[in-house]
Amino acid sequence: MKEPHSDLCSRYIKIFIVVSCYWIVSIATVFVNKTLLSSQEVALEAPLFITWFQCVVSFTICFVLSKSGGIPGVFAFPSGSPWNVGVIQKVISLSIMFTLMIATNNLCLKYVGVPFYYVGRSLTTVFNVVFSYVLLGQKTSTRCIVCCAFIMYGFYLGVDQENLLGSFSLLGTIYGVIGSLMLSLYSIYTKKVLPNVNHEVWLLSYYNNAYSIILFIPLIIINGELTILWNYTAFNSLYFWIQMFIGGLCGFAIGYFTSLQIKVTSPLTHNISGTAKACAQTVIATQWYHEVKNLYWWASNVIVLCSSAMYARFKQLEMEENSRKPVPEEKQSLV
DSSP states (O other): OOOHHHHHHHHHHHHHHHHHHHHHHHHHHHHHHHHHHHOTTTOOOOHHHHHHHHHHHHHHHHHHHHHHTEETTTEEOOOOOTTOHHHHHHHHHHHHHHHHHHHHHHHHHHHSOHHHHHHHTTTHHHHHHHHHHHHHOOOOOHHHHHHHHHHHHHHHHHHHHHHHTTOOOHHHHHHHHHHHHHHHHHHHHHHHHGGGGTTOHHHHHHHHHHHHHHHHHHHHHHTTHHHHHHHOOOTTOHHHHHHHHHHHHHHHHHHHHHHHHHHHSOHHHHHHHHHHHHHHHHHHHHHHTTOOOOHHHHHHHHHHHHHHHHHHHHHHHHHHHHHTSOOOGGGSOOO
């Protein structure tokens, strides 16, 4: 028999490896996407096409895993087809939210710097509270509302300082706010749709990417990217396609390690890990891009990060308290 101390040590090592992989993949994804969307080396002014290609890569990987049943000894991929009419009717509304969410996230990243990216998309928590009340009739505790007020103040302070430093992008900030709104809606409706796919997160990701490939096509046309793609001269560049495939692999990997981190820890630990990762990402980005920020700019990041972490903690305490009460399922929190 293994000693309890040995089992506990193995569990901690596993958690450390998973969390480290989540941090590395998540931060790498942001930097790779920023390179694809804004660098002079790629120089392709077609952000929606780039996002569409990442969906194609993720869908292809999911398709292969679906046919093979997963990776032996690692995980089993659930069986299912995204082309079933009944599945389409149940999932398509969520897939529209998913498409708009990843599109606006990448558009935000195109126009704002990586250091400001987290603050620019920090209003998701605030929208969660608003939509929980408007759509679900769920009230939020005073302390959570106070945390939201601080997040909004941190967001305002960050925008103000970006403007003073001359790096503010109104368009990027608008996309960030819309991205936060769509992420909030997506989070709320995901739990509503999950029972339709037997609560299989991988299956939902498979379906979302399949439908997004189609949904992105009219968006690409409306955004005028067909002309840009037709005139683009670097499609024969190996560097371009390596970057594109790396971006697609990162998009797939972040979904896997997010689910794995939640599985080996807890939703609360995942939120705290994500908040700490955002802090590290901001520091790394300022050093990588040689950007100098003033004290108030850093204060805005600290306010948003600490307020988000406190909100997550308070929400977890409330959920633990409510779990001890006999509450009907339809009244339980979906956020």
